[in-house]
Amino acid sequence: MSDSLITKRAIAEALKQVCREKPFDKISISNITSVWGLNRQTFYYHFQDKYELLSWIYYHENFAKIAEDITLRNWDQKIYELLLNMKKEKAFYMNTIKEQEHTFESYLFEMAKALFTEAIVSLDEKKKLTKEERDFDAEFFAYGICGIIVDWAEKGMKMEPRLVAERLKSLARAAERIAYLRGQAEL
Known part of the structure; x- marks a missing residue:
């Protein structure tokens, strides 16, 4: 090092x-x-300043590790690891997310959007959705995940990280079924 x-x-x-x-x-x-x-x-x-330091921490201690080998099959485990790390450093994250939520949220959003885009593309076997529709759907779900995680942190991280990750995965599975049916529907 x-x-x-x-x-x-x-x-x-x-x-x-x-x-x-x-x-x-x-x-x-x-x-x-x-x-x-x-x-x-x-x-x-x-x-340069404390904001660049904060961004460096968010990226290097969370998002770089998560993004390394994240897949559609293990994303919930990666979210769980993120939540565990956040809970371990609870005071830091609760303090900084309130002040600089867009820094944290932007990293999380980009990662979630990329995953949902990949999922939507793979589920749209008949290629019925336009790029704009796929992007819109992926952003919708990415904002949902970001909102839940930021809200969880701001409210004191009371729910166990494993339960948050499981609920997010359950919602994503439901969304996958909807996206699959939407892609299969005859217009």
């Missing part, structure tokens, strides 16, 4: 620690760097 990656991870951990005590919008770069005794120049060498 490179020194740069080690430093980035240390800075990320520092932000998580500070987020346990302060709202994200009240956190300064000095608050972050003081955790490990780093200077501000070290922070700015690696990140």
Whole structure:
């Protein structure tokens, strides 16, 4: 592991620690760097600002790992892993999603949309749906998943991650059946 990656991870951990005590919008770069005794120049060498750091954490600690080998068969397990990670760092995610939900949500949305697009294309065997219809349907389901996960986090992550993932999978199966029937219907 490179020194740069080690430093980035240390800075990320520092932000998580500070987020346990302060709202994200009240956190300064000095608050972050003081955790490990780093200077501000070290922070700015690696990140432009705390928002870039936050985006880096979301991507590298969640979405890069999930997207690595996600498939239509294992996406619910990957969502479960995401939810477990979020619950493990509950204070951090509850604090930062409220402040910067669009950063988190945009990563989640793009991943979910790609999966649903793939599913819809595979279910539309007769190629009856236009690209616009497929995109619309995929975005509908992606927004649904994003909304449920963000809402779950904002409400305190009370439901167990396994149950959230199972319910999302159940809804997706129902959606698959609808998409299949829609693709099979004679117009």
